[in-house]
Amino acid sequence: MGLVPAMFPEGEYFGLLAEYDSPKALFHACEQVRDAGYRKWDAHSPFPVHGIESAMGLRRSKLPYVTLVCGLTGAIGGMALQLWANAIGYPMVISGKPFFNWQPYVPITFELGVLLAALSTVVGMFAFNKLPMHFHPLFGADRFEKVTDDGFFISVEAWDPKFDAAATERLLTSTGATRIQLVKRREGAAS
Amino acid sequence: MMEIADNVSHEPVSGRAPLILGGPDFRSITEAVARPAESPTPLVWWLLFLPALGMLGILGISVGWLVWEGIGVWGLNQPVGWAFDITNFVFWIGIGHAGTLISAVLFLFRQKWRTSINRAAEAMTIFAVMCALLFPGIHIGRPWLAYWMAPLPNQMSTWPGFRSPLLWDFFAVSTYGTVSALFWYIGLIPDLATMRDRAKTQARRYAYGFFALGWRGSARNWQHYEMAYLILAGLATPLVLSVHSIVSMDFAVAQLPGWHTTIFPPYFVAGAIFSGFAMVVTLMVITRKALGLENIVTLFHFDRMARIMLVTGSIVGYAYSMEFFIAWFSQNPYEQFTFINRAFGPYWWAYWTMISCNVLSPQVFWFKKARTSMVIHFIVSIFINIGMWFERFTIIVTSLHRDFLPSSWGMFYPTMWDFGLLIGSFGLFFTMFLLFVRFLPVVAAAEVKSVLPAADPHASDEHVAAALAGHLAPKGAY
Numbered sequence: 001m002g003l004v005p006a007m008f009p010e011g012e013y014f015g016l017l018a019e020y021d022s023p024k025a026l027f028h029a030c031e032q033v034r035d036a037g038y039r040k041w042d043a044h045s046p047f048p049v050h051g052i053e054s055a056m057g058l059r060r061s062k063l064p065y066v067t068l069v070c071g072l073t074g075a076i077g078g079m080a081l082q083l084w085a086n087a088i089g090y091p092m093v094i095s096g097k098p099f100f101n102w103q104p105y106v107p108i109t110f111e112l113g114v115l116l117a118a119l120s121t122v123v124g125m126f127a128f129n130k131l132p133m134h135f136h137p138l139f140g141a142d143r144f145e146k147v148t149d150d151g152f153f154i155s156v157e158a159w160d161p162k163f164d165a166a167a168t169e170r171l172l173t174s175t176g177a178t179r180i181q182l183v184k185r186r187e188g189a190a191s
Numbered sequence: 192m193m194e195i196a197d198n199v200s201h202e203p204v205s206g207r208a209p210l211i212l213g214g215p216d217f218r219s220i221t222e223a224v225a226r227p228a229e230s231p232t233p234l235v236w237w238l239l240f241l242p243a244l245g246m247l248g249i250l251g252i253s254v255g256w257l258v259w260e261g262i263g264v265w266g267l268n269q270p271v272g273w274a275f276d277i278t279n280f281v282f283w284i285g286i287g288h289a290g291t292l293i294s295a296v297l298f299l300f301r302q303k304w305r306t307s308i309n310r311a312a313e314a315m316t317i318f319a320v321m322c323a324l325l326f327p328g329i330h331i332g333r334p335w336l337a338y339w340m341a342p343l344p345n346q347m348s349t350w351p352g353f354r355s356p357l358l359w360d361f362f363a364v365s366t367y368g369t370v371s372a373l374f375w376y377i378g379l380i381p382d383l384a385t386m387r388d389r390a391k392t393q394a395r396r397y398a399y400g401f402f403a404l405g406w407r408g409s410a411r412n413w414q415h416y417e418m419a420y421l422i423l424a425g426l427a428t429p430l431v432l433s434v435h436s437i438v439s440m441d442f443a444v445a446q447l448p449g450w451h452t453t454i455f456p457p458y459f460v461a462g463a464i465f466s467g468f469a470m471v472v473t474l475m476v477i478t479r480k481a482l483g484l485e486n487i488v489t490l491f492h493f494d495r496m497a498r499i500m501l502v503t504g505s506i507v508g509y510a511y512s513m514e515f516f517i518a519w520f521s522q523n524p525y526e527q528f529t530f531i532n533r534a535f536g537p538y539w540w541a542y543w544t545m546i547s548c549n550v551l552s553p554q555v556f557w558f559k560k561a562r563t564s565m566v567i568h569f570i571v572s573i574f575i576n577i578g579m580w581f582e583r584f585t586i587i588v589t590s591l592h593r594d595f596l597p598s599s600w601g602m603f604y605p606t607m608w609d610f611g612l613l614i615g616s617f618g619l620f621f622t623m624f625l626l627f628v629r630f631l632p633v634v635a636a637a638e639v640k641s642v643l644p645a646a647d648p649h650a651s652d653e654h655v656a657a658a659l660a661g662h663l664a665p666k667g668a669y
Binding site for chain 1: 349350359400422637
């Protein structure tokens with residue numbers, strides 16, 4: 001049962017799951033899978049392996065742009081809110097200061113900028129990662145629960161244009177996988 | 192005390208000592224971190240939890256009576272209109288700052304040793320902010336009108352006065368609480384997934400699994416995750432500096448001698464980090480012992496925390512003396528009177544408690560023996576906690592009780608309800624922290640694994656090692 005159902009193409013199989021015994025083996029296997037031209041595949045590890053994004057050929061995350069846009073929105077909106085409220089909505093003379101001055105509004109402008117930037121970073125990270133996804137076919141694969149302990153895996157999805165059960169398995173074997181299994185599309189639906 | 196290997200000293204020949212002792216593999220880190228949350232509840236946990244729960248009950252009664260009867264139940268009067276309430280607020284918000292410092296500032300500075308203590312320190316931050324937020328909410332006397340601080344359209348057509356530091360404070364502290372909670376939760380997700388995958392019962396599997404959001408350690412996810420973590424650290428760093436600066440402006444913007452000084456923002460931030468590290472040490476001395484985490488939270492970590500307490504304690508000591516210097520140098524008679532009255536007036540005992548706890552007691556950390564002794568760490572950290580509470584009490588009450596006109600002087604005498612709220616806020620803090628150590632992984636296991644030597648994908652690539660040898664520090668230790 002997931003909150004957001006996973007959207008995968010139809011088919012009997014999700015793909016192949018290969019297990020490796022160290023971050024180093026995973027890293028070098030990723031380089032070979034990348035060079036073989038696969039697109040719909042992923043590496044899984046209990047912690048972020050340093051430099052794996054280049055070994056997989058991933059582009060840099062676009063998340064900072066989300067943060068920048070939302071942070072600026074928060075800051076500009078915060079300044080506008082304060083100026084409008086204290087100069088137009090409910091003008092109040094305080095110590096004879098002018099209504100339109102920016103100095104006393106800097107702290108809240110900063111705080112609202114940070115607040116929106118932080119919230120959008122988290123929401124954006126979840127959106128890019130398609131989380132929450134409480135159901136995923138990989139959770140049905142045996143030994144995959146090691147991925148949050150000390151397991152290192154590569155999954156190649158069956159709808160990758162280059163996917164061919166036999167050929168892909170040969171490739172994964174040649175990368176030094178200690179164990180390869182075919183993961184069913186719907187098996188073990190529990191999250 | 193059990194025998195613990197020493198990783199504080201550094202051998203210049205063999206390179207730096209390992210951060211995590213015992214040469215563990217990934218599996219043993221998982222075991223050490225997850226086991227305490229999975230084993231049956233130990234008796235000692237109940238022995239701590241029940242008194243904490245009792246103190247939380249005192250909080251409930253004190254808040255209930257306050258709301259029912261009004262703030263007249265406290266010892267407040269004219270001229271002392273702020274006392275325990277704002278002292279407690281500043282005390283708790285300051286405690287929180289060490290958690291953010293450890294999790295965000297040390298992250299940006301690539302201080303890998305933070306991974307062993309950041310989870311517990313961040314949890315401490317959130318619970319301290321919860322305690323802090325309670326006091327501004329209740330000290331206005333009519334807490335059901337607290338929403339007036341928010342800029343909401345209302346039938347009175349009024350808006351909050353955004354030029355007041357008290358309103359800045361409302362925005363700063365609530366933003367700080369929100370961002371700290373997000374940062375903590377993001378850090379928890381991979382470890383919640385570990386708990387989910389290790390769960391023996393369906394109920395635990397669903398409970399941890401729900402909050403783990405279906406995390407499956409995907410490198411594509413890690414990429415965005417690490418970026419989000421870096422951005423949040425980058426946002427939290429200026430935020431934490433702004434929060435206590437704004438708290439200090441609650442005082443500094445007022446005209447009162449003893450409050451009206453420009454030194455307050457940096458002085459308050461240093462004091463906040465100081466008190467927060469003391470609370471982290473108090474909690475970690477007990478937690479590492481109780482949960483058997485001696486190899487993960489090592490003497491090295493305590494050595495580093497002692498150095499930070501020594502530095503920040505000396506900064507607040509400098510600020511205390513600078514206040515006296517400015518009082519003399521300004522030749523302002525009111526300013527001069529306030530500081531002489533602070534040290535030798537009716538509240539001399541609060542002032543000298545502050546000086547001896549905050550400035551003198553951390554000086555033992557000049558010595559390595561003290562920096563690596565759990566007993567001294569515990570005692571000094573308790574002293575600092577006490578001293579920092581008295582610092583806020585001294586600033587607030589001694590400045591208020593004797594202002595410009597001798598005819599309006601007075602004294603503050605706390606009532607049992609003042610003490611009830613102080614004790615009760617500790618009850619809230621300890622209850623939350625004990626629930627945290629019982630049910631959640633106390634150490635960021637995924638991050639600790641990533642600083643092990645085996646986590647480096649180039650661990651034994653000779654060409655890489657040779658290329659790095661020229662310009663970089665040895666890998667794996669820091």
